[in-house]
Amino acid sequence: MKWKDWEPFYLRIVREMGYSIEKDREAARVLRALLLEGDKYILKEELASVVKKKAYVFGAGPSLEWALKEFEFSDGTLIAADGATSALLERDIVPDIIVSDLDGRIPDIKLANDRGAFIAVHAHGDNVDKLTAYVPLFLRVLGTTQTEPLDIVYNFGGFTDGDRAAFLAEELGAREIVLVGFDFGETVGRWSKPGLREHAPIWESKRKKFEFAKELLEWLEKNGRARIKYFSPR
Numbered sequence: 001m002k003w004k005d006w007e008p009f010y011l012r013i014v015r016e017m018g019y020s021i022e023k024d025r026e027a028a029r030v031l032r033a034l035l036l037e038g039d040k041y042i043l044k045e046e047l048a049s050v051v052k053k054k055a056y057v058f059g060a061g062p063s064l065e066w067a068l069k070e071f072e073f074s075d076g077t078l079i080a081a082d083g084a085t086s087a088l089l090e091r092d093i094v095p096d097i098i099v100s101d102l103d104g105r106i107p108d109i110k111l112a113n114d115r116g117a118f119i120a121v122h123a124h125g126d127n128v129d130k131l132t133a134y135v136p137l138f139l140r141v142l143g144t145t146q147t148e149p150l151d152i153v154y155n156f157g158g159f160t161d162g163d164r165a166a167f168l169a170e171e172l173g174a175r176e177i178v179l180v181g182f183d184f185g186e187t188v189g190r191w192s193k194p195g196l197r198e199h200a201p202i203w204e205s206k207r208k209k210f211e212f213a214k215e216l217l218e219w220l221e222k223n224g225r226a227r228i229k230y231f232s233p234r
Helices: 003-017 021-038 044-048 063-070 084-090 106-114 128-137 161-171 204-223
Strands: 054-058 077-081 097-100 118-123 141-145 176-180 227-230
Touching (some): 003 204, 021 118, 021 141, 054 084, 063 084, 063 176, 077 084, 084 106, 097 106, 097 161, 106 118, 106 128, 118 128, 161 176, 161 204, 204 227
Parallel strands (some): 054 176, 118 141, 176 227
């Protein structure tokens, strides 16, 4: 997704969710500085080298638990959206790539990163403290933003960790993207937030995020090169 295509979505998101464009821009600058300081960052081309033609993108919906128990996902690149990393580790699966705004269980994300997972860290106005605290802990980091891209901080499109992971897979060359655990229902999976111990009823801000995520994935289905397939029921 090019910036000219993403910008109208972004402006709507900022308006409806009450975000600050300037805070988002500042977060991107902070992330860039942290990546340069630690010199542990990677470029898009390096990450593209690990993405196969088929990519599984794991969201944190309730159906993820069933999917991981019943099926194996050994024929493609495994991309975990933030909290889904914890679900994969419970099954002794290390994702190839983690897409995260650092809102998931950091010890699990760190463990997967230590075991070889690349991590695409996303900067936005509400997570500057987390960027400062956690980015120096990671290796093999790709930086992303939801504002105008910087030289080593990319914007491939997407809003939530899940749909942003799908846009990343598309950008990095996947030609079939299978969405696992993307339920968009009335129940939020227990891996979505570190404080959840069980699946929980959806709350209003999460519902709005789901709506944007669904709309963006529909855009990707129509405009992207990859075939998009939902593994779990829509």
